[in-house]
Amino acid sequence: MVVLLALAVFGLVTFVYLMLLGSCYAPRLSGRLKKTVMNWQSNPDSVRPAEVRSQAGRWGRMNPLLHLVTNTIEALQKRQDDRQIRETAARDAQHALEPFEAPLKIIEVIAALAPLLGLLGTVLGMMEAFSAMAATDGRANATQLSGGIYEALTTTAAGLVVAIPFAALAAWIEFRLRRIHKTINSTLVSILHIVPEQTLDAPESSGTASKSRLAAEPDSEPADNPADNYATAQGQRFAHATG
Template sequence: MSESLLADTTGISAGPVSQLLEMGGPVMIVLLAIALAGVVTFIYLMLFGTFFAPRFTAKLKNAIKEWQQKPGSSTPEQLQKRAGRYAKLNPLHHLIVNTMNARLDDTDSQQIRESVARDAHDALEPFEAPLKIIEVIAALAPLLGLLGTVLGMMEAFGAMAATEGRANASQLSGGIYEALTTTAAGLVIAIPFAALAAWIEFRLRRIQKTINSALVTVISVPVTSQESPAAVETRDESVSDTGARSRRMADYSEDGHQGRLANATG
């Protein structure tokens, strides 16, 4: 009795898949394979995005506000110290810290913009390949379904031609029904993946807009150049030397040299 129950259970579980494969043929196998690949790609994209997608967190917002009020080396240093293990996986965190340090080092603005654009593209590049795979699946599934339908119709009409037109309507309609199954399966696969591709592209555009807005804010804040202690000491020495020379010239004029020059010319 247990064997019969097990046979019934396996028959129920494997019945729909085997029936689809019998009705659709090789094209249905390809459709199921790309559907499985699309599901795996979407799960990978969600897991990868949870940990490695650029995120504009509250700490980054507060750091940019502090940078706008008083730009200095304390802002990127505190941002680095307060960053946890999860925050260090955020590419936007590294972009903002590197941009602040570049501004403090008086790096050329054009060089900073080129570096920021390259790093921002690198942060979003891992999401482009999964998005492309999902888009290809959404575009390929209806075509594969149509191909299965055409092959099924050719087979049905070939069987009709083999019987020299003596095939009844039930046989012809059964063949057409089986042929249309691949088209329905292709549309069922394509519609949700097309919606997922549009949603993922919309999210990537929002992330890119957030990255650009945050980095432009950091770059646009004017930063006063900070002199090193050696430069300050050199500047003080030059000022003292200038003062000493001025005092010597004043003493020279007070000794009567200026009066003798005036008498000689006068």
């Protein structure tokens, strides 16, 4: 029971920490960032990543997706190597999700260990009951047996009480992470499929923005479902977004 109580307290602290971490550092597609992506799709050369970062404010700069979007756009405007851009975007996207994986794993472990600890208490309680019966040569009364049976039932119930809420929390957190992964993946796809016709350093001729064109990817494969790929290896999570 002491171990189950300690696990419950530790899991609750982990959940609160995860919620605070998510409220501050979770990748999110804000309205301003969505407008930047739409401007990039319609007129790539009009987007200025430095201005987007400066206008985001202190709270906006805590958003990892803001840096992922602006860095990728800046690299595309500077005509950097396409393969390097995609690898960098995949690495940065993975780093944005890494802080949430360890707390999720802790909650999943607690949800798996709690019923096992309850089962261990059940076994110990039944051992105590049969030990009392053996000590009296099978003539133990109900009072002697009730202590062990009570211990067995109490630990089983405590293990389930701890395991059920944390199993539900783990499923909800994993669902939220899949939603975040889907948002990051769709944003990366929207950005990487557009190539500007001129770089930021190129002089502007008549003050009119040049048109954008879609970057054809003849050797790329169709994108998989991002929700189905969340549980795959870390190096493959953003494979369909980065080629």
